[in-house]
Amino acid sequence: MNTMTAINTDRPEPAPKKFPITTLAIGFVILVCMSLILLQAWVTWRAREVQLAETERAASNLARSVSQHAYDTIKGADTVLVGLVERLEVEGISEINLPRLHSLLIKRVEELPQLHGLFVYDQYGNWLVNSQPSLKKNGNNSEREYFMFHRDHTDRDAHIGPPIKSKSTGEWVVTVSRRFNNRDGSFGGVVLATIQMGYFKKFYEQFDIGNTGAIYVALTNGTILLRRPFEEGSLGRNISQLPLFHDYLPNAKMGTETFTSGQDGVTRINSYRQLDSYPLVVSAALSKEEVLADWKSEAIIHATGVACLVFGLALIGSRLIVQIGLRVQAETELLKTRNSLEQLNHTLEKLAMQDGLTGLANRRQFDIALKDEFSRAMRNASSLALIMIDVDCFKQYNDIYGHAAGDECLRAISKVVADGKHRPGDLSARYGGEEMVILLPGTDVAGAMKVAENIRQAIYHLELKHTGNSSGVVTVSAGIDAFVPVREHNQPLELIEAADKALYCAKSQGRNCVRVGNGHDA
Structure with missing residues (x-):
């Protein structure tokens, strides 16, 4: 045996x-x-x-x-x-x-x-x-x-x-x-x-x-x-x-x-x-x-x-209750401490995913969301759209009005960008400097174009004074692109690059406009 x-x-x-x-x-x-x-x-x-x-x-x-x-x-x-x-x-x-x-x-x-x-x-x-x-x-x-x-x-x-x-x-x-x-x-x-x-x-x-x-x-x-x-x-x-x-x-x-x-x-x-x-x-x-x-x-x-x-x-039964009460109190204190630590960890995690100046999602959260939504779009064969937004002549704005005013300007624009998304799955993030992005799952070029144009007009109508800009007020340019990603043929970076090229096109064609990848105008 x-x-x-x-x-x-x-x-x-x-x-x-x-x-x-x-x-x-x-x-x-x-x-x-x-x-x-x-x-x-x-x-x-x-x-x-x-x-x-x-x-x-x-x-x-x-x-x-x-x-x-x-x-x-x-x-x-x-x-x-x-x-x-x-x-x-x-x-x-x-x-x-x-x-x-x-x-x-x-x-x-x-x-x-x-x-x-x-x-x-x-x-x-x-x-x-x-x-x-x-x-x-x-x-x-x-x-x-x-x-x-x-x-x-x-x-x-x-x-x-x-x-x-x-x-x-x-x-x-x-x-x-x-x-x-x-x-x-x-x-x-x-x-x-x-x-x-x-x-x-x-x-x-x-x-x-x-x-x-x-x-x-x-x-x-x-x-x-x-x-x-x-x-x-x-x-x-x-x-x-x-x-x-x-x-x-x-x-x-x-x-x-x-x-x-x-x-x-x-x-x-x-x-x-x-x-x-x-x-x-x-x-x-x-x-x-x-x-x-x-x-x-x-x-x-x-x-x-x-x-x-x-x-x-x-x-x-009071004596029994007192003893049990002491024990429950000790356990409650331990539970409170654990809950406080969990809440603190949750807060720190949230802060780690949030841009401190604008309140939008930061670059790290955007990268994670882009990867997840890209994978989901491939599985569901659905369109994924990206809007890349840049503040026109923002360096001149800082030179004229100072960096404190520049920060306030970014906060105002960020609020408009955050309000521009309407669905729970949409994500607004600060990409870097004066650049911001909006990730729109399940959205085609026409839908993204409408969102981008509404944001551009809303920022224009804020009428934030900017003497260094040809229009006299703060404006933004936006580039968008959208496609249905195919497994082993597309990467998330391609969507960023396409939207960035469209943004470059908007900048080179006079700013304060929206341009779409492949040369389609908004």
């Missing part, structure tokens, strides 16, 4: 790695603490969701009550108006009928507690009869919104106008009106019922909506009719651009949404409904902060208890 292949059975196998007991202990403590925290977080969050769900139901029920009350109130007034319209259109208006009609209006106001008054106006807005104890006929309401609406619209439905102050009492009222016609169908006048604002306020004050809750009734065009808390400045305000009208009502006639009020900045749970029979929208909104106040208090108490328990468990 060949002894070289014999297996040494006396050699012990390596023992399996084991986790330190401290790691297991810390893991157990963390697991217990996290379980307690997550469990308490879930219970707390669930309680919050339940509280919000109950509040949404309460807001929805409140909105339903408010909408029904608004409907009943408006319907009672409108029913009286329907009877008045029928009587006026059948019996007409005469001085003989006015006293009897006056008594009827007074009786209807006494029967319906929500009514502030009933009024009849002729086609010119003059007072014909009303529910006031003493019949006055010297007023005119032709300038009121409801009168102008009926005068200009043939619609026979009830019209609810914005809140106004009564001329007779000075109180805020909500108006419900209808048009009546003459026997020939022409506009005969308006019958009006005014509803006391206090009637709504008294009803809304029965509900517990907290300190910052809100109830309001508005027209479908966004005009507020009334609001709790009552604010005289908000009456008649248009809120059509606020979330309820702008975002939610167009999609659903009823619903419950949470958003921040555009009037007072309070975030509320809003339940809204749009009435079918009348152009009204009601909303009942409860403050989200007030709703969650009790939940927050309980959450803080429970969280404090869990925090104390977690703290006790953490205290028990």
